[in-house]
Each structure stands twice: as structure tokens, then as C-alpha cells.
Amino acid sequence: MARIPVAQRRRDFIDAAVEVIASNGIDGATTRRIAEQANANVAMLHYCYDSKEDLFADVYEFVATRFREVIEQSDPHTTVLETAQAIMRGVMECYYDSPAFGATTLELINWARRQHGDRGIAVYDQAMQVGLEVLRRVAAEEGVAADVVDEIPYVIGTLSDGFAINFLTYGDRAAAKAQMDITASVLDSWLSARLAAGPAKPARRKRAASA
């Protein structure tokens, strides 16, 4: 048997955990299943990590880091509208390219919701924060009102999360391509109108223009 240093082993366990969480859920991701996926055994896992919780903490950080990278690398440094579009498309394509990563992210968010401890919300919150920083940088140059910018991460998050749920539930890659376009056009419609309307909220509850 090839002897592998702990550092590499830990990376293997993190990758394995992402895969197992995606297909079995957080609670279904047992130490034995993760170990098997990583071509190891349970004792090996506990040689690298004191507890299952410690491994999951690393998984958590791995997901958060990758999220931050995707958002920052998607930044086109142009207008607010284009930046928002690019970030959302980057996130959606990230899910599309790696469904396991997307599913694990959903699983972690769902797990975060259950236990209202601060640590749980971290992933969700951090992604929002990074997106907000990128957008604020562009908005400052463009002179877009702050309260408009602050709404954008919520809308991007809502749309991309919703896209992820639909795509990962049905698993239809062809349909997902079309839905990415629809989702993009939804953001485009709203943000264009929102930027034109200015700081005041354009939320009309009744009697919206018909015909």
C-alpha cells in the first residue's frame, strides 16, 4: 500500500466528503462512507481528523473559499449591471460544472439553517459579503445609490439558489442551460428598472400595468 502523508490524505477526505454529502446528505455522510470514497478506512480518517466535526469544518472552509474565488474571478470590473450579471452567471455555471459541489453547498446551507449557531450561517453570509464588496467597488465609480446596491446580493443569491434547487432536483442539463438564460434575463429586467428608478422602491403591489 502506498503511504500517503497526512496533508494529502486530508485533501482526499475533503474531496470524498463533498461527494458523499452530495449524494447522501449531511447526516447520511457517515465516517465509513467517506473513508470508503477516499480509498481508506475509518481508523485512517480519525488519524487525520480528531472528529467528524473537524473534517466537516474543513469541508465548510473549502466550500466557502471556492465560493469567494468564483465571485472574485467573475468580476469584469465594468458596470454594476454587468458585474451583477457576471457574478450570478459565474455561480450558476459553477453549480452546472460541478453538481456535487452545488449539492453539497445546498446541503450545508440547509444544515446551517437548522442550528442557529453563528458558525452555520458563515458560508451563506460570507458569499453575500464578498459579492457586496465587489459590487460596492464598481458602484462607487458609477455613482449608484448605496441602498440599491445593497439589494443586489440578495436578489443574486435568491435567483442562483433557486436555480440550483431546480437544476439539482431534476438533473436536466439541457433544461438548466435554458433556465440559466431565463434567470439571467430576470436579473437583467429587475436591475435595469431598479437602476433607472433610483433609490425609491419600485414595488407595486396592485394594479400593475396590464396589457
Added chain:
Amino acid sequence: MARIPVAQRRRDFIDAAVEVIASNGIDGATTRRIAEQANANVAMLHYCYDSKEDLFADVYEFVATRFREVIEQSDPHTTVLETAQAIMRGVMECYYDSPAFGATTLELINWARRQHGDRGIAVYDQAMQVGLEVLRRVAAEEGVAADVVDEIPYVIGTLSDGFAINFLTYGDRAAAKAQMDITASVLDSWLSARLAAGPAKPARRKRAASA
């Protein structure tokens, strides 16, 4: 101890299951926890249900039914735009009024995603289908193109799911109120533009109007 007929007991177990699933997840919803929540014990649960799976089937149907009711009762029978708005607001308010129901729904959808069996997707699919039927009825009178109508349930689903994740993760009821308005305005912007543009897709990837 008061003696309770099985029919009532089953209803109690379903309610208890919704609560336990919401706060412990599908896998964390053990028979013992559900029984305790229903002021009963494990043996009682197995007197009413042959297996845990049988109970969960009833929970599944309970959620699906309530969903259908919310969508149908939200139907204002006016325009496509107003109908779409009303359905989405109805769903979001349903989550807002009963976070446990919302959380359980997310949990079931998430569980459905894991096992790609047809039964799992049923809840998600059925809700989409009911919404589509209601919209098609209105659209026929209004003369709205079919392919436009077919996109609406996806957008409503995406937005309301995204809203649910955010609201249930943070648990901030005040913020949720504002986010419901934002989400409503997003749907309004997109659908208004979509109805005006006609059958052709208005998805512009690059060079969207800037300033």
C-alpha cells in the same frame, strides 16, 4: 391517560413530524423524537404506522396538499401578471406564517434531490404543475403566448425557493418583509418586460444598456 383514536393520533404524528423535521432535518427526525413531540412513545407510533416510511409518505402528501391549496386559493382570476404575483406572494406568506412548514418543505425537496426516484420529485413537480394550470387558464383568456406562460412557474419557484432559504437561514422576520417586496418587484419587472416583448426571448448576455 386519555384514549385517542388512531385517525387523530395519525394527524398528531404528522404535525409532530413536520415540526421535528423542520428543526432536526429528515435524517434527524427519529421515531423517538417524533413520538415525544406528539406526546406519545415509539410503540404508539408503530401502532399507527407500520413503518417510519409510511408516516413520511403521509407527511409528503400533507405538504403537497397544503401547497396545492395555497396556490389555488391565491388565484385572483384576473390578469396573468396579477395571478403570478398573487401565487408567489401566497407561497412566500405561507412560509412566513409557518416557518416550520417552510423548513420542512425545503427539507423534503432537498431529500427528493438526493434520491432520483420519481416519488421524490413529486412535491416539487406537483406544485409547479398546479401553478402552471392556473396560469394557463388566465393566459388563454388574455391571449398570452404559451411559451411565455410556461416560463413563469420556473421563475416563481426559483424566487420563492430562494426567498425561503434566505428567510429560514437568517430567521429575520423584519428583513423578510422587505425581501418579500423586493422579490415581488423582481417578478414584476421581469414579467412585465416578458409580456411586452412577446414570444421571443429577451435574454441579452452582453452589452446590456448601461447608463
Added chain:
DNA sequence: CTTTGACTTAGACAAGCGCCCAACTTCGTG
């Protein structure tokens, strides 16, 4: 070659799981 420290593993442990059985209580009916 020996030693040392890092890597590897089989096996056992308590706790919790879904499920089941036999015995008990309660109540409407003959």
C-alpha cells in the same frame, strides 16, 4: 542493521437507531 517516527489497520466499545412483542388498561356492547 537498528531505531525512530509516521502511516495503517482490525477489532471492540457505548449509544442511538427502526422495529417488534407480549402484557396491560380502558371502553362499548351483548
Added chain:
DNA sequence: CACGAAGTTGGGCGCTTGTCTAAGTCAAAG
């Protein structure tokens, strides 16, 4: 009153879970 059906329960079954212990293997330093 007696009796059978319906409701109720403590305790135990086999299995899986996370974690740990003790023994074993191997590469490189002395």
C-alpha cells in the same frame, strides 16, 4: 357482569453510528 376490540406501554432485538485502542508496517536517519 363478561368479553372482545381498541388503545397503550416497557423492554428488548439486531444493526449502524462515531470514536478509540493496540498492534502492525514501512521509509529514512543514525
